[in-house]
Amino acid sequence: MSRKTKELVVEEFRRASIEDAAMQAIARKGIEEVTIQDIADEAGVAKGTVYVYFRDREELLARTADRLFDNLIAEIEPSFCAPGGFGVRLRGLALRQLLFFDEHKALFRATMALWQRESDPRKSRCVARYLGLLEKFFGDAVAKGDVRPDLDPFMLAAVYRDCIRGVILRRLDPNSQRLRNDAEVDAELLVSILLRGIQAGDQS
Amino acid sequence: MSRKTKELVVEEFRRASIEDAAMQAIARKGIEEVTIQDIADEAGVAKGTVYVYFRDREELLARTADRLFDNLIAEIEPSFCAPGGFGVRLRGLALRQLLFFDEHKALFRATMALWQRESDPRKSRCVARYLGLLEKFFGDAVAKGDVRPDLDPFMLAAVYRDCIRGVILRRLDPNSQRLRNDAEVDAELLVSILLRGIQAGDQS
């Protein structure tokens, strides 16, 4: 390993440590309230050190969001090409996503907070990639005739995302003790609504 | 009109003016960024005057949220007992809600921002009332056999709210030029997904 490469590896390691600390701190205090000092404390470094690796608060938060969504995407990507029909894949996708946040409860506030920044002009690269994957998934399903042809894949992706986000928020909100189910049950309920609708009478 | 009553009327008028100004200011800058000075400027009064009518920033924002949801509820309440079957009422509800925010574009950011505070311990009275109305609407539909009996009304209300919120956000987000439809089209699409699901093949 050359000297140059070694330096880069160390630098990347430090950067990743600070991003991890940022996730924890954001999970604890929320993205608006978290301070650079919080993140530095969590990472066990001085505030100035943060500015060695990141230009400013904005860059740090953007990089942290990217890291978080990279993790999420790595987790759910296998669902898109899993064996089975569209319904099975969709159920697997929803389940994996719910389990991811059950597993990383501490990160949900961070993800949600960062998620909602998508209307920001400086859109996150990874949020766009996440939406793109969903859009392709639904687009393929439309092409294969698994989904009604009158629905736009982008809109389908958006509706799915709205619903799964809501379920995750409800699952993790300590205030609402109602509807606290197994992830399998929640995933099944959501997918059955999306696939068959809520109307009574035509359970084929 | 007695002297006492007159004073109360004037006081309530001033309070309402400041709340209206708060809505405008929040719509422009977002709820986290808006300052008391912004609101005072918008209302055309001095900063100190705001504190004559509201104890602190928190109370002002809470009262503003209540006012906003009172308006929204007044707008959509007729849909719950409109003539026609469940599907017609649901479509009417979605349409009224979309039109409300088309009409009051400037307020959507305020409502969304305040909406998302619902996980706050000090839950807004009006957000709870809004959700309660939805829950009753879907509960009645389940009782009358219009909706699958395996679905919890509270969850139905939550899913509907997640979806309609997403549609509103997409309609009003200047970044996403995609899927800019008439309110009727968007309402119809959403309701058709909720009622019939997205699955192909069983368009009865």
Add this chain to the structure above:
DNA sequence: TGCTGGAATGACCGGGCGGTCAGTTTTGTA
């Protein structure tokens, strides 16, 4: 017109945070 009490004002205060940088410590090299 002069008086008065409550409403309105905005300069000011205290605290907190993002960002800087001169000084200190660590690390790698000769």
Add this chain to the structure above:
DNA sequence: TACAAAACTGACCGCCCGGTCATTCCAGCA
């Protein structure tokens, strides 16, 4: 071991904002 460069530190600065309060303004009354 000696030294230089790089990494790290945290006290400090400037700015902003929520909230206060002594002062000013003015509507209503005698």
